[in-house]
Amino acid sequence: MATLTTSAPRLAVPGVLRTRAARKLLLLALAAAVLVPLANARWASGSWPAALTVDLTAPLTRVSDWIIDNRDSHPLFLYFFGHVSNAVVISVRAVYLALLGLGWAGVAALGALVAWRVAGVRLAAGSAAAFLACGLLGMWVPTMQTLALMTVAVLASVATGLLLGLAGGLSDRLDRALRPVLDTMQVLPAFAYLLPVVLVFGIGVPAAVLATVVYAAPPMARLTSLGLRGADKEVLEAVESLGSTPAQRLLTARIPLARKELLLGLNQAIMMALSMAVIASVIGGGGLGDRVYQALASVDVGAALAAGIPIVLLAVVLDRVTGAAGERTGGEPARDARTAWASALGAVAVVAVAGRLAGVLDWPGGWSVNIAAPVNRAVDWMTAHLYSGVPVIGGTADWAGHFTTWVLDPVRGGLQWLPWWSLLLVVAALAWVIGTWRTALTAVLALAAIGVLGLWKPSLDTLSQVLAAVAVTLVLGVATGVAAARSDRVERALRPVLDVFQTMPQFVYLIPVVALFGVGRAPAVAAAVVYALPAVVRITAQGLRQVDPAALESARSLGATPWQQLRQVQLPLARRSLLLAVNQGVVLVLAVVIIGGLVGGGALGYDVVFGLAQGDLATGLVAGAAIVCLGLMLDRVTQPTGRRSEKGA
Amino acid sequence: MRIRGLAAFGALLLLTGCGAADMTEQASPFANAGGARSVTLSVQSWVGAQANVAVAQYLLEHELGYRVDTVQVDEVPAWDALSQGRVDAILEDWGHPEQQKRYVEDKKTISDGGGLGVTGHIGWFVPTYLVKQHPDITDWKNLNKYASLFRTPESGGKGQLMDGSPSYVTNDKALVKNLKLDYQVVFAGSEAAQITQMKQFAKERKPFLTYWYAPQWLFEQVPMTEVKLPAYEEGCDADPAEVACAYPHTPLKKYLNADFAEHGGKAAAFLKKFAWTTDDQNEVSLLIADRKLTPEQAAKKWVDGHTSTWKAWLS
Numbered sequence: 001m002a003t004l005t006t007s008a009p010r011l012a013v014p015g016v017l018r019t020r021a022a023r024k025l026l027l028l029a030l031a032a033a034v035l036v037p038l039a040n041a042r043w044a045s046g047s048w049p050a051a052l053t054v055d056l057t058a059p060l061t062r063v064s065d066w067i068i069d070n071r072d073s074h075p076l077f078l079y080f081f082g083h084v085s086n087a088v089v090i091s092v093r094a095v096y097l098a099l100l101g102l103g104w105a106g107v108a109a110l111g112a113l114v115a116w117r118v119a120g121v122r123l124a125a126g127s128a129a130a131f132l133a134c135g136l137l138g139m140w141v142p143t144m145q146t147l148a149l150m151t152v153a154v155l156a157s158v159a160t161g162l163l164l165g166l167a168g169g170l171s172d173r174l175d176r177a178l179r180p181v182l183d184t185m186q187v188l189p190a191f192a193y194l195l196p197v198v199l200v201f202g203i204g205v206p207a208a209v210l211a212t213v214v215y216a217a218p219p220m221a222r223l224t225s226l227g228l229r230g231a232d233k234e235v236l237e238a239v240e241s242l243g244s245t246p247a248q249r250l251l252t253a254r255i256p257l258a259r260k261e262l263l264l265g266l267n268q269a270i271m272m273a274l275s276m277a278v279i280a281s282v283i284g285g286g287g288l289g290d291r292v293y294q295a296l297a298s299v300d301v302g303a304a305l306a307a308g309i310p311i312v313l314l315a316v317v318l319d320r321v322t323g324a325a326g327e328r329t330g331g332e333p334a335r336d337a338r339t340a341w342a343s344a345l346g347a348v349a350v351v352a353v354a355g356r357l358a359g360v361l362d363w364p365g366g367w368s369v370n371i372a373a374p375v376n377r378a379v380d381w382m383t384a385h386l387y388s389g390v391p392v393i394g395g396t397a398d399w400a401g402h403f404t405t406w407v408l409d410p411v412r413g414g415l416q417w418l419p420w421w422s423l424l425l426v427v428a429a430l431a432w433v434i435g436t437w438r439t440a441l442t443a444v445l446a447l448a449a450i451g452v453l454g455l456w457k458p459s460l461d462t463l464s465q466v467l468a469a470v471a472v473t474l475v476l477g478v479a480t481g482v483a484a485a486r487s488d489r490v491e492r493a494l495r496p497v498l499d500v501f502q503t504m505p506q507f508v509y510l511i512p513v514v515a516l517f518g519v520g521r522a523p524a525v526a527a528a529v530v531y532a533l534p535a536v537v538r539i540t541a542q543g544l545r546q547v548d549p550a551a552l553e554s555a556r557s558l559g560a561t562p563w564q565q566l567r568q569v570q571l572p573l574a575r576r577s578l579l580l581a582v583n584q585g586v587v588l589v590l591a592v593v594i595i596g597g598l599v600g601g602g603a604l605g606y607d608v609v610f611g612l613a614q615g616d617l618a619t620g621l622v623a624g625a626a627i628v629c630l631g632l633m634l635d636r637v638t639q640p641t642g643r644r645s646e647k648g649a
Numbered sequence: 650m651r652i653r654g655l656a657a658f659g660a661l662l663l664l665t666g667c668g669a670a671d672m673t674e675q676a677s678p679f680a681n682a683g684g685a686r687s688v689t690l691s692v693q694s695w696v697g698a699q700a701n702v703a704v705a706q707y708l709l710e711h712e713l714g715y716r717v718d719t720v721q722v723d724e725v726p727a728w729d730a731l732s733q734g735r736v737d738a739i740l741e742d743w744g745h746p747e748q749q750k751r752y753v754e755d756k757k758t759i760s761d762g763g764g765l766g767v768t769g770h771i772g773w774f775v776p777t778y779l780v781k782q783h784p785d786i787t788d789w790k791n792l793n794k795y796a797s798l799f800r801t802p803e804s805g806g807k808g809q810l811m812d813g814s815p816s817y818v819t820n821d822k823a824l825v826k827n828l829k830l831d832y833q834v835v836f837a838g839s840e841a842a843q844i845t846q847m848k849q850f851a852k853e854r855k856p857f858l859t860y861w862y863a864p865q866w867l868f869e870q871v872p873m874t875e876v877k878l879p880a881y882e883e884g885c886d887a888d889p890a891e892v893a894c895a896y897p898h899t900p901l902k903k904y905l906n907a908d909f910a911e912h913g914g915k916a917a918a919f920l921k922k923f924a925w926t927t928d929d930q931n932e933v934s935l936l937i938a939d940r941k942l943t944p945e946q947a948a949k950k951w952v953d954g955h956t957s958t959w960k961a962w963l964s
Contacts, residue, residue: 068729068751072758093678145679203722203730205678284720284730286679294721297694298938299841376941387849397849404802511845519811519837519846520803598838600803600846606815606836613816615725 021433028432032425039421048420048451055454057618064617067199077200085206088152092205096148104135104363106352107144113344115317117337119324127321130313137306137371139288140363146277146287147314150270153209157216157269164217165224165265169258170250175225180442185218187631189591190279192624195611198283208276208285216272223265227258263326270322271503274315278308278505279595282612292507301379301511302372308508315503383515400522403468408521412464416457423460424448431637434579443636446629455626461603462593463630465521469528469589474582477533481540481581482566491541498534506531506595514599524596524605532588536581543577544570583638590631604630679718687716688909688916691727691736694814695840696866700933701740701765703944705923707952708959713915723816728904732758737909738920741765742902743818753904760910762903766924767864771818771896773810774861774873778854789828789878796831798856804833811859812836813843820892821860824878827893832858847871864927866934922962929955 042049071077099107108131116124134143164182168175194211201207231254239253255262281289291307388395415423427447432440450459484491506527513530517523547570555569571578597605604623611620688709692702706717720736728748730736752759775786779798785791796808803809810832812821821834837843843859844867850857851871861873878895885894903920910917929951936947952959 071733089678096678148678198726198729202733202735203720203726204735281721283726284722284735286718286720290721294692294699294719296839296841297721298696298699299844300938300941302941373941383849384852388853401802409802510839511841514842514845515849518801518849519835519842520801522802523842596838599842600835600837602836602838606838609838610815613723613725613814615729 024432025429028425028429032421036421036425040419047416048454048456052452053454054452056622060618060621064199064615071200071202081200084210085201088206088209091152092148092209095151096145099144099148101356102348102352103355104131104140105355106348108132108135109351110348111317113348115321117341117344119321123317123320123324127317130310130317133313134310135363136367136369137309138363138368139291139307139310142286142288142291142307143310143314146289146311149205149209149212149280149285149287150273150277150314153212153216153273153276154266154270156209156213157273158220158266160213160217161220161265161269162224162262164221165228168221168225169228169254178221178225182218182222183635184628184632185214186222187587187590187635188215188628189594189631190215190276191591191594191605191608192627194279194283195608195615195617195620195624198612199615199617203284205284205286207283208280211280211283212273212276215276216269219268219272220265223261223268224258227261227265228254230261231257260326263322267319267322267326270318271315274311274318274503275505277311278507289505292505296507296511299511300372300376301508302375304508304511305375306371308505311505312500312503316499319499379512379515383512386516396516397518400517400520400526403525404520404522407468408464408525411467412461415460415464420451420456427633427637431639435636435639439636439639443633446633446636449629450626450633453622453626453629455604455607455623458603458607458623459626459630462590462601462605462627463634465525465528465593465596465601465603466586466589466630466634469525469532469593470582470585472525473529473532473536473585473589476529477536477581477585478540478578480533481537482544484537484541485544485570486562494537498537501530502534506592510595510599519600521596521601523599524593524601527596527599528589528592531592532585535588536585539577539581539584540574543574543581546577547573579638583635586634586638587631590627590634594627686714686914686916687718688738688913688920689718689720689736691730691739692719692721693724693727693739693741694721694816696934696938697767697864697930698741699937699944700930700947701923703937703948704925704933704951704959705740705920707945707948708962709916709919711952712959712963713919715916723814725816728752728759731904731906732756734906734908737906737913737916738762739904740920740923741767742904743769744899744902758907759904760907762905762910762921764924765901765903767901767927767930769862769864769899769901771860771862773821773858773876773878775856775858775876776851776854777872777874779856780874787874787876789830789876792858792876793829793831795856799832799858801835803835807831807833808858810834811843811846811857813860814838814840817860817862818896819860820886820889820896823890823892827891828879864931864934866931866938869931869935870939919962924962925958929958 102110108128111131112124112128115127131143134140164178168178190211193214194207197207197211197214201210235257236249236253239249244252277285277287278289278292281287281293284290288307288311292304292311295301295303295307386396388397418426424444424447428440428444431443450456480494484494509530510523510527513523513526517526551569551573552565555565560568593601594605594608597603597607597609604627607619607623608627610616611618611623690702690705692699702719706719709715709717720730722730722736724743724745725748727736727739728745731739732752753761773789780787783795786795792808799808799810800806801809808831810821810825810830812819812834813836815836815838817840824830825832825834837846847857847859847867848871858876859873861867867873879893881895881897886892886897903923905913905917905920910921913920933947933951936942936950937944940947942950
């Protein structure tokens with residue numbers, strides 16, 4: 001969201017790069033010339049050789065059986081997982097009861113006043129309006145359930161993230177150990193690890209909270225560590241010269257100096273947690289997510305949207321408020337701030353008590369607007385008119401058919417036809433040219449791991465969908481990004497649209513997507529494009545806007561046309577941002593292509609869904625592992641050199 | 650704030666004590682708010698199951714004064730949740746012999762709640778308008794002749810047999826192979842996607858062949874005819890890889906958490922007696938899925954019209 005920051009573009013020196021890239025490729029070609037004939041002689045097959053796979057079905061089934069048989073009696077569960085689960089239940093319940101106790105007026109007032117103190121009057125009005133809208137949509141109680149769950153999950157993520165971040169920020173060795181783990185967790189699609197969590201904790205809120213923490217803690221950890229490392233050396237020396245102990249230095253200088261990164265981390269944790277709210281409903285998270293999920297079952301887009309809108313509103317408000325907190329520096333004297341906070345909290349108490357006395361704790365049943373019926377009519381109309389038989393351009397069903405036959409099938413066919421070693425080579429070459437030998441090695445090993453897991457073919461199927469979706473996303477995203485970078489008006493108009501699409505739960509638009517594109521891989525690709533587009537647009541626009549104005553000015557004075565300026569000055573200078581956009585696009589697309597298993601995307605996504613639905617650890621976990629490897633490989637292949645510091649979600 | 654949050658978390662950990670914490674004793678944090686007695690029901694993803702739960706929920710809330718929470722989970726995880734006491738009852742089970750053996754017979758954490766009164770049947774279906782054009786299409790022996798009708802971009806040159814949610818019981822891949830059919834099983838991945846696709850096909854009057862089941866409300870909107878597969882005989886589906894016969898007719902069953910069945914009071918007694926007919930269920934399902942009533946409104950409508958049926962469940 002507001003955090004897709006890119007560091008200032010560095011000038012690439014094309015000449016040097018070209019020779020360096022050529023040298024890398026030459027080395028790789030030499031290595032290939034030696035290794036490929038060897039590999040080919042030994043395991044001559046197009047697909048991954050069967051001799052090099054490991055079948056994990058039997059051991060994983062044993063593990064799954066053991067967990068089920070011992071879940072109610074083994075000390076590990078009774079004395080460890082049991083307490084974790086208990087703590088989660090009690091905390092969520094406490095927050096939930098507190099929210100219910102405040103009543104709807106109290107909660108809305110609390111939201112508004114906190115927003116006012118942190119971010120000003122406009123956001124205060126916005127957050128009050130958001131809460132009232134949740135009530136009006138008839139979603140008050142589910143919103144409170146989600147809010148309770150989120151509060152606990154975010155607090156736990158922040159605590160975990162802070163601890164990990166402190167460790168990484170203070171010790172170089174721990175930082176080196178943690179980094180690959182955090183990098184991996186960041187590219188992990190949430191769907192992939194729901195199953196093991198469910199197996200241990202069972203369906204319900206504890207599993208949902210823990211899955212959310214796993215998802216939301218890494219950005220916090222990463223940003224904490226970054227903030228601690230980025231502290232101004234001179235300030236630190238000054239503090240040191242005052243003779244303070246390391247602990248004092250940490251508390252009085254390093255942590256306050258990292259305030260901006262910490263708040264950014266909080267912002268990221270909240271955003272990630274909210275995006276998990278719906279996915280967690282698959283494992284019984286309850287709240288708004290469950291409403292979306294149940295609406296999906298009765299093919300009711302309107303009802304899904306009614307539950308999806310509160311999620312979007314919560315996300316936008318929380319993002320703006322935490323973003324504003326991060327940007328605000330200095331501010332008013334402490335005493336004034338304290339009295340203002342006190343009066344704000346006092347006002348909340350007054351409203352809550354008034355609500356209680358007036359007996360309006362629950363949202364009044366009569367005050368609700370039913371948006372489901374009109375939305376469903378609109379969706380029906382749209383799908384009925386666009387599905388087929390549109391003059392000249394054909395219907396969406398025809399497009400989907402053509403896209404499948406002319407793009408997806410050839411790409412999949414090509415990938416599966418390529419000998420396995422040649423794919424490893426291509427990946428190595430791409431990753432090495434763009435990144436370092438380390439990233440190349442990780443990418444190659446990740447791809448090889450997929451083969452070893454025995455999921456070579458389905459993974460390439462998924463990969464073909466990812467590639468097609470990324471291509472579409474980049475074409476649309478860069479074009480829109482360029483438009484947004486050139487005109488403030490376009491950017492302002494786009495902002496709310498991007499916010500909505502970035503935070504809208506994917507489950508809401510799965511049904512319209514199927515109604516338009518039919519069942520299969522095409523709707524999975526379409527959903528992925530919708531989800532990944534906003535990030536790509538944002539990063540592109542931001543990158544183009546950060547291009548040195550002097551360079552543009554000189555190009556303009558030389559009489560370059562706008563198109564020439566764009567092509568020859570802006571795009572080359574924004575190269576790093578564009579690579580970041582590709583990288584983000586790939587990671588986001590992968591996450592949704594997996595969810596595409598729910599609309600006929602097949603391949604790995606279907607395996608994960610199948611594993612979850614049947615409680616089949618062997619299928620689900622292995623497919624999940626393959627997804628992780630695929631994500632790792634894609635991330636490394638698109639990871640520009642030196643991008644290490646930060647990454648938006 | 651942050652420190653206080655951490656402290657609170659620590660205090661909670663301390664409060665929960667150092668003894669054993671049995672996860673089966675933990676209910677949902679959203680249950681019982683306001684001190685009400687509560688029951689948690691599992692809703693499966695299909696609308697028939699939503700109808701059962703809607704009516705049971707309505708009666709539990711309005712006649713017996715319980716508070717009802719519902720959780721939507723897939724079938725096998727629902728058995729898990731039932732055994733752990735996360736949910737109190739499953740109202741419509743289509744037969745899970747493995748889970749039944751593990752939880753009902755061996756671990757005794759789940760108890761049999763009797764029949765739902767509805768008989769379920771899975772099969773292959775084609776739309777009735779297609780049968781009018783090709784009357785012999787309803788015999789599996791003729792399916793290969795018509796394979797080209799069912800070709801789609803996803804089926805790779807063969808005919809498409811559409812399957813739904815991965816959580817449903819299916820032998821279709823084995824059936825296609827063992828009956829030597831020129832078809833490709835395409836998984837829609839969820840029932841919602843499958844229904845949406847079927848409706849789109851029906852709107853265009855296009856041919857399609859799909860895995861489907863009865864009772865199901867969609868039959869009212871898209872009339873379909875079953876394709877005859879080799880007749881079902883006891884045990885012909887014993888080996889999943891060798892199946893070459895139709896699906897059985899399954900009397901749908903209810904299951905209750907063993908503890909709840911014993912100590913659940915009126916709610917448990919009510920849920921054990923809850924049983925209705927296919928027509929009743931379809932009536933409520935249609936109100937939900939077709940007329941887009943909320944499950945509660947649909948349940949109220951049915952309850953108002955069938956007093957004698959539900960009075961018997963309460964006695």
